[in-house]
Structure formats: C-alpha cells, structure tokens
Amino acid sequence: xxxxxxxxxxxxxxxxxxxxxxxxxxxxxxxxxxxxxxxxxxxxxxxxxxxxxxxxxxxxxxxxxxxxxxxxxxxxxxxxxxxxxxxxxxxxxxxxxxxxxxxxxxxxxxxxxxxxxxxxxxxxxxxxxxxxxxxxxxxxxxxxxxxxxxxxxxxxxxxxxxxxxxxxxxxxxxxxxxxxxxxxxxxxxxxxxxxxxxxxxxxxxxxxxxxxxxxxxxxxxx
Amino acid sequence: xxxxxxxxxxxxxxxxxxxxxxxxxxxxxxxxxxxxxxxxxxxxxxxxxxxxxxxxxxxxxxxxxxxxxxxxxxxxxxxxxxxxxxxxxxxxxxxxxxxxxxxxxxxxxxxxxxxxxxxxxxxxxxxxxxxxxxxxxxxxxxxxxxxxxxxxxxxxxxxxxxxxxxxxxxxxxxxxxxxxxxxxxxxxxxxxxxxxxxxxxxxxxxxxxxxxxxxxxxxxxx
DNA sequence: GCTAACTCGAGTGTATACACAAAATCCCTA
DNA sequence: TAGGGATTTTGTGTATACACTCGAGTTAGC
Numbered sequence: 001x002x003x004x005x006x007x008x009x010x011x012x013x014x015x016x017x018x019x020x021x022x023x024x025x026x027x028x029x030x031x032x033x034x035x036x037x038x039x040x041x042x043x044x045x046x047x048x049x050x051x052x053x054x055x056x057x058x059x060x061x062x063x064x065x066x067x068x069x070x071x072x073x074x075x076x077x078x079x080x081x082x083x084x085x086x087x088x089x090x091x092x093x094x095x096x097x098x099x100x101x102x103x104x105x106x107x108x109x110x111x112x113x114x115x116x117x118x119x120x121x122x123x124x125x126x127x128x129x130x131x132x133x134x135x136x137x138x139x140x141x142x143x144x145x146x147x148x149x150x151x152x153x154x155x156x157x158x159x160x161x162x163x164x165x166x167x168x169x170x171x172x173x174x175x176x177x178x179x180x181x182x183x184x185x186x187x188x189x190x191x192x193x194x195x196x197x198x199x200x201x202x203x204x205x206x207x208x209x210x211x212x213x214x215x216x217x218x219x220x221x222x
Numbered sequence: 223x224x225x226x227x228x229x230x231x232x233x234x235x236x237x238x239x240x241x242x243x244x245x246x247x248x249x250x251x252x253x254x255x256x257x258x259x260x261x262x263x264x265x266x267x268x269x270x271x272x273x274x275x276x277x278x279x280x281x282x283x284x285x286x287x288x289x290x291x292x293x294x295x296x297x298x299x300x301x302x303x304x305x306x307x308x309x310x311x312x313x314x315x316x317x318x319x320x321x322x323x324x325x326x327x328x329x330x331x332x333x334x335x336x337x338x339x340x341x342x343x344x345x346x347x348x349x350x351x352x353x354x355x356x357x358x359x360x361x362x363x364x365x366x367x368x369x370x371x372x373x374x375x376x377x378x379x380x381x382x383x384x385x386x387x388x389x390x391x392x393x394x395x396x397x398x399x400x401x402x403x404x405x406x407x408x409x410x411x412x413x414x415x416x417x418x419x420x421x422x423x424x425x426x427x428x429x430x431x432x433x434x435x436x437x438x439x440x441x442x443x444x
Numbered sequence: 445g446c447t448a449a450c451t452c453g454a455g456t457g458t459a460t461a462c463a464c465a466a467a468a469t470c471c472c473t474a
Numbered sequence: 475t476a477g478g479g480a481t482t483t484t485g486t487g488t489a490t491a492c493a494c495t496c497g498a499g500t501t502a503g504c
Contacts, residue, residue: 003458028486038459039486040262051273053368061466061485072364078312079305079365086304142294143301143376146275147369153307154365225488250456260489261456283455283496457494464487469504471480 004041008048008144011035015065016056016157022067026055052153070210077203081196083148087139088179088195090189095138100184103131105178114169124169132174135183147210162206175201226263230270233257237276237287238379244289248277274375292432295380299425302377303418305370310360310401310417311410317360320404325353329399336391346391353398357405384428397423 011031014020026049032042044065049055058064091100106127113124132152136145175198182191233253236242248271254264268285271277278284313322328349335346354374358367397420406415 025486029484040458040460043486044265044269047269048273051270053365075363075365078308078363079369081365082304082308083301086300090300141297141300142374143275143297144304147372148303150369151365249454251454262488262490265456281496445504447504448502451476452497452499454497455495457492459492460490462487462489465485466482467482469480469482472478474475474477 002041003037007031007035007037007042008045011045011049012054015049016153016160018157018160020065024065025058026063026065028062031161038146050149054157067192068154068157068161069221070161070207072154072218073161073203073206076151076154076158077199081150081199083151084135084199085192085195087135087141087144087148088183088191090141090144091135091138092183092186092188093192095183097184097186098108099134099138100109100180103127103134104177104180104184107173107180110173110177111170114166114173121169123162124173128172128176131180138183158206159208163209165209168205171201172198224263225259226266229253229257229259229264230267233389234276234375237271238375238382240308240379240382242287244287247280248285248287249435250284251437260324262368274372276375276379290376290379290383292383292429295383295428296378298373298380299421302373303421305366305373305415306357306421307417309357309363309370310405310413311368312355312363312366313357313360314405314410314413315409316362317356317405319408320408321356321360325349326399326406327354329353329395329402332395332399336388336395343391347397350394350398354403355370360405368403383432385431387431390427393423394420 011020011026020026026046028039028042028046028172031046032039035042036119046055050057050063054066055063109123110127114121132148136148175194178194179191179198182194232241233248242248248268250261250264250268253268254261257264268277272279272285276288277285278288332346332349336343354370358370361367397416400416401413401420404416
C-alpha cells in the first residue's frame with residue numbers, strides 16, 4: 001500500500017475515532033514524523049481530508065480538524081435525508097424484490113438479536129451496513145453513491161455523540177424493516193417516507209441524548 | 223496565487239470546456255510542463271480533480287479525464303433533484319420572502335430579455351446563477367451547499383451537450399419564476415415540486431437534443 | 445511460428461532540500 | 475513599563491533527485 005494511503009487512513013481513523021479531536025492543528029512535519037512518512041504523501045493525505053470536510057485550512061497556516069456538534073448534525077441530517085430518501089426511492093424502482101424482502105425478514109428477527117449482548121449487537125450493525133450497501137447498489141447511481149459515501153464519513157463521527165440505548169435500537173430495527181419492506185414492494189414513495197421517518201427519529205434520539213449530556217461544547221468554539 | 227491552485231483551475235477549465243476531452247490521459251510530467259509548474263503542485267491539482275470525479279485513476283498508471291454522456295446526465299439529475307429540492311424546501315422555510323419575491327419578478331420580466339440577442343441572454347444566465355446562490359445561502363446548510371458545489375462542476379460539463387433554444391429558455395424562465403415564487407410563499411413542498419418539475423423538463427430537453435445529434439458516443443467508450 | 449520471459453524505458457511514488465512567508469519573541473525606544 | 479519594530483524561528487510551497495513498478499518490445503526456446 002502507498003504511504004499516502006496509509007497516512008490518509010491513519011489520520012481519517014484518528015479523526016472519526018476522536019483521537020484527534022476537533023480543533024487539533026495538523027502540522028505537516030509533526031504528523032509526518034508521527035506516522036513515519038515523508039511530507040509529500042502526508043500533504044496528499046491532508047488534501048483528501050480537506051476535500052472531505054474532515055479538516056479545513058486554518059487561517060493560511062496548516063489545517064485543523066473541523067468541529068462537529070449537534071448543529072452540524074442537524075445540517076448533516078438534512079443532507080442525509082435528501083440523499084437517502086432518493087436512494088431508497090430509486091432502489092425501490094430498480095432493486096431485486098427478493099433481496100430486500102429477505103433483508104426485511106432479517107430486520108424483523110433482529111429484534112431477538114438485540115436482546116442479547118454485545119456480539120449480537122455487532123451483528124445488528126453489520127445488518128444495517130448491509131442494507132445501506134444494498135440500497136446503494138440497487139439505486140445504481142454513481143454520483144449518488146459517491147455523495148453518500150462522503151456523507152457517511154461524517155456520520156461515523158457523529159455517532160460518537162450518541163449513546164445507543166436498547167429501546168432506540170429496537171425501534172430502529174423496526175424502521176429499517178419498514179424501509180426494506182417498502183423497497184421490496186417496489187413502492188418508491190413509501191420507501192422515501194420510511195427512510196425520512198427513520199432519519200427523523202434517529203436525529204430526535206441524538207438530540208435527546210445530547211441535551212441530557214451536553215459535553216461537546218468544550219471544543220466547538222475553536 | 224499558489225502554483226497548485228493555478229494548475230487546478232487550468233486543468234478544471236480545460237476539462238469542463240472540453241479542451242481536454244473524456245479519455246485524455248493526464249501525465250504528470252506532460253501536464254506539469256504544459257502548465258509551467260512542477261510535478262508536486264500538479265499532483266495536488268490532479269488529486270483534487272480525482273476527488274471531484276473529473277478525473278479517475280487509470281489502471282494504476284496516471285489519471286484520465288472521466289467520461290460524460292447522456293447516461294451520466296440521467297444519474298447526475300437524479301442526484302441533482304434530491305439536492306436542489308431539499309435546498310429549495312429549506313430556503314422556503316428560512317429565506318427572506320422579499321428577496322425571492324423580487325427574484326420571481328425578475329424572472330417574470332426575463333421573458334422580455336430572452337427575446338433579445340446574446341448580451342441579454344448572458345444577463346439571463348447571471349440571473350439563474352443568482353437564484354442558485356440565493357437558495358444556497360437561504361438553505362443555510364454547509365454540507366448541502368458543498369454537495370451542490372461539487373455537483374455543479376459536472377453540470378457545467380453537461381451543459382456543453384445541450385443546445386439552448388429560445389423556446390426552452392422561455393419555459394425555463396417561467397419555471398424559475400415558479401420556484402422563486404414558491405420560496406417567497408414559504409411553501410417548502412411547492413418549492414420542491416417546482417424544482418423537480420424544472421429539472422425534469424431540463425433533462426427532457428437535454429435528452430431530446432441529444433437523440434437528434436448523438437455525437438458524443440465517439441469518446442464515451444474509452 | 446508462436447509463446448513466454450527478460451530487458452529496457454517511461455512514468456509514478458517518495459524523500460529531501462531550498463526558498464519564502466507568517467507569527468512569535470525579544471530588544472530598543474519613548 | 476508599554477508599544478513597536480526587527481529578527482528569528484517555524485512551517486508551508488515548490489522543485490528536483492532517486493528508486494521502484496508496470497508495460498512494451500524483442501529475443502530465445504519450444
């Protein structure tokens with residue numbers, strides 16, 4: 001693997017895992033030494049991060065890790081709903097019905113999984129990821145997929161703000177089942193509606209957990 | 223201005239203006255010499271172009287200008303409608319009414335402009351650009367704006383495929399007036415609907431001009 | 445005669461050196 | 475003592491050199 005790819009992945013992981021919190025200045029020499037690569041590939045990595053919006057130029061001198069807060073989450077979900085509703089709608093029109101019918105059934109039975117402990121919960125997250133991937137593929141739209149891919153980087157980062165609780169996960173499974181079901185029916189409008197509902201509830205949940213523990217305001221001012 | 227910025231803008235312009243047609247191999251040394259910069263800033267420029275989707279890695283060796291065809295236009299408009307409908311809807315909720323009311327009036331009277339010759343037509347395009355900008359601003363969503371900005375680069379490229387005809391421009395002015403009017407009313411649903419209609423008609427027009435002169439298939443195979 | 449392997453070349457990936465710009469610190473002056 | 479200017483330092487922007495990889499062409503062997 002190329003040094004620039006390694007640097008990019010390392011930095012990206014460090015940012016989305018909050019090991020490099022928002023506001024951190026990413027000096028070229030400093031990061032190059034830390035990651036054991038030269039400045040040239042590291043600059044390429046920083047360029048990619050900047051293009052994705054994970055980092056931003058800092059007053060002419062270096063780049064900083066961009067801030068992420070509840071306000072950003074609201075904006076992010078406005079973009080997300082537009083993209084995912086469209087994706088779901090297109091998938092309903094173009095996807096294979098059996099594929100999404102079976103996903104729906106998996107989500108229906110996932111309720112059982114979620115009563116278990118962490119290993120099972122991990123399998124649930126994999127299932128969600130599979131639905132996303134399959135919708136992407138069924139939508140068969142390169143540009144839309146690319147936009148969603150860019151978006152998901154930020155969503156991973158946001159996820160650290162939310163605390164999953166069992167009730168929400170259970171509701172989420174039902175919502176996902178509804179989405180998969182609507183796509184399986186080939187009903188684009190319904191699929192978009194189910195997606196919108198799911199995203200609305202997800203954001204609501206995020207807001208409620210944030211209001212009770214507003215711990216992120218320490219960095220967002222930078 | 224930085225050398226990497228100059229190289230990026232030059233390459234970007236050359237691509238969207240079809241001076242570098244799809245399939246063109248962008249060799250680093252070759253382009254660096256042509257643009258009078260070193261390989262280092264040119265690599266940065268190529269990286270940005272690749273991130274935007276204007277260029278793509280070419281079998282592990284160099285990058286090529288990506289293909290753009292009617293099929294791509296269809297996909298592009300599927301993404302575009304999702305983004306612009308959302309933007310229009312948010313603008314209706316958050317924008318200043320008088321601002322869009324006045325834009326609506328300008329579009330209403332633009333019909334007169336379009337009967338004139340090219341200088342006036344240029345002013346019409348500026349008006350369209352201003353509506354886009356104002357919607358962007360009123361939507362007040364960084365991520366959405368960024369996604370739209372990325373998208374518009376490709377749209378400029380597509381525009382070269384279409385031939386504007388006076389009838390279409392006249393209809394387009396009316397559609398834009400409808401969009402501005404709906405936003406001025408604060409009616410998000412209506413604004414989204416008007417936007418969707420406009421985009422549908424635009425794509426239809428593109429398709430019809432393409433079917434009559436399918437001259438672009440020469441390069442799309444590469 | 446055809447296929448496979450080796451060699452040569454072109455072009456990319458990476459490292460490093462150098463130049464320039466900006467920010468911070470220190471010293472001098474008021 | 476405070477403020478401003480100059481100098482130093484740090485960090486980025488650019489150029490270039492070197493190494494490595496991939497591909498094409500040629501030659502040799504079957």
